[in-house]
Amino acid sequence: MSVPQERKLVTQIPGPKSEELHTRTKAAVSAGVGVGLPVYIERAGGGILVDVDGNQLIDLGSGIAVTSVGNAAPKVVERAQAQLEDFTHTCFMVTPYEEYVAVAETLNELTPGTHEKRTALFNSGAEAVENAVKIARSATKRDAIVVFDHAYHGRTNLTMALTAKNMPYKKGFGPFAGEVYRMPMAYPYRWSGDAETITEDAFTAFTNAVHAQVGEEHVAAVLIEPIQGEGGFIVPPKGWLGRIADWCREHGIVFIADEVQTGFCRTGDWFACEAEGVVPDLITTAKGIAGGLPLAAVTGRAEIMDAVHAGGLGGTYGGNPVACAAALGSIETMKDEDLAGKARRIEQIFRERLEAMAEKHGVIGEIRGRGAMMAVEIVTPGTTQPDADLTKKVNAACHRQGVVTLTAGTYGNVLRFLPPLVIGEDLLHEGLDVLDTAFAESL
Template identity: 70%
Template sequence: MTALPQERRVLTAIPGPKSRELQTRRTAVVAQGVGSVLPVFTARAGGGIIEDVDGNRLIDFGSGIAVTSVGASAEAVVRRASAQLADFTHTCFMVTPYEGYVAVAEALAELTPGDHAKKSALFNSGAEAVENAVKIARAYTKRQAVVVFDHGYHGRTNLTMALTAKNMPYKHGFGPFAPEVYRVPVAYGYRWPTGPENAGPEAAAQAIDQISKQVGAENVAAIIIEPLLGEGGFIEPAKGFLPAISEFARDNGIVFVADEIQSGFCRTGQWFACEDEGIVPDLITTAKGIAGGLPLAAVTGRAEIMDAAHSGGLGGTYGGNPVACAGALGAIETMRSSTSTRRRRRSRPS
């Protein structure tokens, strides 16, 4: 339980005087390109409530952009991360490893879809995870092209801006972008010309035709898609679309990547959104909700694909930081407990 009362309380104008003062200080020293939706400065947060510097308590609908899925300052996250802070804050896993990184990889192997042998590599952000998924797919297939979809969002680095469909605010004025990225239609049911009932098979056929004719399936290293699109509109691809694209990838030796950075870790009622239609991706990228607010990301996938990159080809100074790994184990502990409770409630006789 959090010590912060789970109730809305408004004491001042929004933003209040202390937040306005901090906003003045921010304007003087923080780059204008770093925007904020609401100029309210947080003092503390717990569960689903943020308390600002003026004492107002606001319902946290933003959840740190899909991050604090287990609530802000969740007990297990704080407990495990605090214990790790007391032991050591950093060594770099590539220099001298530690158990937390291995434990997170073990949990990901268990929780992600599919019963095949899996391995993981840990990073700092979702964009890093997507970039490394592309690196791994290219190393495995010895191909170059990457296929993405209309309305998709995959990050703000140069390669992930190229993968992202939305110009403003993510891409405008920041090009040129990485080459060998190809975009095809997604099954957007509500806007499909012949109706949502036809969107899945028709969009899949159109996408596959474009890939085959304009790129060549034999040139495609990876197909990357969010099973639930989150930035170009919250779009659930029409039924049948994801299975058809996944099958096309499998038949043509293409690595199918599920970008579950926003949709993963119980945000859709299941551990991962791709489980809704029984999709088992070759690689799955995770971040955001994985660590209860601490910066961590992962690529998890088939062991033979993950092992395609040469030793030293994957990593980063802070990737899989021990404190973030501890937070992830706390978030997963909380989610396991919640899902077990829901299963017990559903199994009770009425």
Template identity: 75%
Template sequence: MTELSQERRLVTSIPGPKSQELMARKVAAVPSGIGVTLPVFVTRAGGGVLEDVDGNSLIDFGSGIAVTSVGNSAEAVVRRATAQLADFTHTCFMVTPYEGYVEVAEQLNELTPGDHEKRTALFNSGAEAVENAVKIARSYTKRTAVVVFDHGYHGRTNLTMALTAKNMPYKEGFGPFAPEVYRVPLAYGYRWLTGAENCAEEAAAQAIDMITKQVGAENVAAIVIEPIAGEGGFIEPAKGFLPKIAEFAKANGIVFVADEIQTGFCRTGQWFACDDEGVVPDLITTAKGIAGGLPLAAVTGRAEIMDAAHAGGLGGTYGGNPVACAAALGAIETMKELDLNARARRIEEVMKGRLHAMQEKFAVIGEVRGRGGMIAVELVEPGTKTPNAAVTAALAKACHAEGLVVLTCGTYGNVLRFLPPLVIGEDLLNEGLDIIEEALTRA
């Protein structure tokens, strides 16, 4: 295969005629509930670009929602997965096991925060990992309640829809939801009523008061939180908030679960976002960036908690598929060899530098935030903090037309988020930022 040229190249309008033909087939064959952000059909991808059926080459600021951090066709991922494919595709680890699963578990036990004894169980998706973390916590504590946070996103299964804050499009019409789920405030500095400087202290106090008074700490099996809220708007909780919640959990025998599905594996410039404040979760859920694009997820945590479930109580036919495990080992190898934590920190330096300069020029940018290769801008009505979803959608559309893949998010639909592959070239990174600046100028 010829090497994929790392350049933006538009030979048709976006989407091109072949993509439009394929989209018509998609509409006829696939339910409308499965939406598409940008209807270009990809034939090849890697580095920082996606090539479509019409021969266009687009800059990728989405990474398949933080999945292809090592690129879409990283050499080590392809090499290891190909070798495994040739040996066998599946046996079911619960029937006849294989070394790859154990090796991935060993790597995760080593890489995740804390030097305590750990165990890892492998699954297929982030939602499945979160669901299993709750099962494990309930089995260990013999309690039922689960506490989650405003703006949190944890998945699309019945239980994880209950854990997820945002109604549309994730929950609307899909209830009733799993019981015994309680939501408390998140330290969202930009929107905290008394100001960002009071946010960590006040939000933690409010959350702990609600748990204590409305649920009873002695009834809570798990507190589940994203160290940076992903779908909710790339909200980095005010410094000090996470440690306070973790301390409260520890003091009350509650399992503290860090959902690092979007933030894990070098995405924030550290192996895991919890590392930033030295928070050591009892359980940590991972997926997305774990296997270079193959479906894999994990729950890693304290041995005594992970071992609480009875034999046969955890698992799944495809969980820890051997090809996905091989890909994960290739992805971790790539992250270490290329020092993708350093790459992520450099992406933050470049992006925040440019975006803060844009904020000076454009009153529509309320806040620039995020860490590493997980950066966002919150867009507002100029002179206010009123969410501006309309301009957010218009900006995304303008970027797409120019061959830049960007995603939106946020509880109010007013956040433009950037998740470039951590292997993207700096020239492409800056070209993408040029497109964003031009779109802001026009908006």
């Protein structure tokens, strides 16, 4: 890699050049665009981000699960460069091109299930989710969409309605789209009982609420993240996801898996649904699909995807040829380097180190996640009371020492870790060393 794989601090974080750029940002960019760590990057690769001051930061965020193959994976760069030289855009709806078709064929093959599938390409995860809802409504001739507590599905008007968290995603932006119904989520850390009891109780609560509030015959789709992302990396108990999927089939409801954050080897499988053998009717993908270029997709059962009238799906930039070329390079990298296997190894490292920190510091209520999608929920010792302030302190302490970490959770008390799947184990351990010290300094 052209970027040295080592953490190096030559200035304070952020450094003077980053501070200068951030001053320009505040004068030129809307204040509504938040910045978690105002360190301005000029190069990146592997598990390292190099800022304009020459600092080299360990990346445990991957641009929120986007750069799974690294920030400049050779196959992504090569394919994107070649496509740039051919043409940058024609609009697939006007004069189509093979790259779009190749990505659709690849997703039809990779996503769970052996049934006949179709794919449509878009630009962002929110756009994919919004179109999945359109498709489900068109296919079922029903209106209601069922979502869950702690869910995050995007920032457009419809996807804000689908998203649970008010601040910062929804506050002041209503009114929102209608016919969206929110149901209880099986959140093991905050639902009493063992896994089997939680599965049964949460499923019963879900079905009773849908029956009473909506009526099964009115539901077009149930939309769920197999592991919730912004909600705090909530992993439902084994069996619960399958129960929901089976119930959907029983009632003619489209089961949509939002795998925007969990997809493309992130959880140790190509898609998180595969861990329990769950086959969604529709699956939405984005983030890790194209190595950092904007691309998203809805893939699903042919009869559902084809229910939409011609011209009902699309968009000017959806399936841009350069992004499609990058996606083919990204997927090739994932296959060649067994990045699903690397995600499982990352989980082993994180669990061992985080368990030691939980015992040492006493503020980690739960360690959860799967693959290279790991999190800790931070609470007041001896309770389940969320400690958002401590979470912010630990996160800031990591940033000062050149480790990029992220917060999450409905209560703002979750630290989440999404390292590139190509990161070296030495960098992982060093980043976790910094995290351990950050806990000690923040208590």
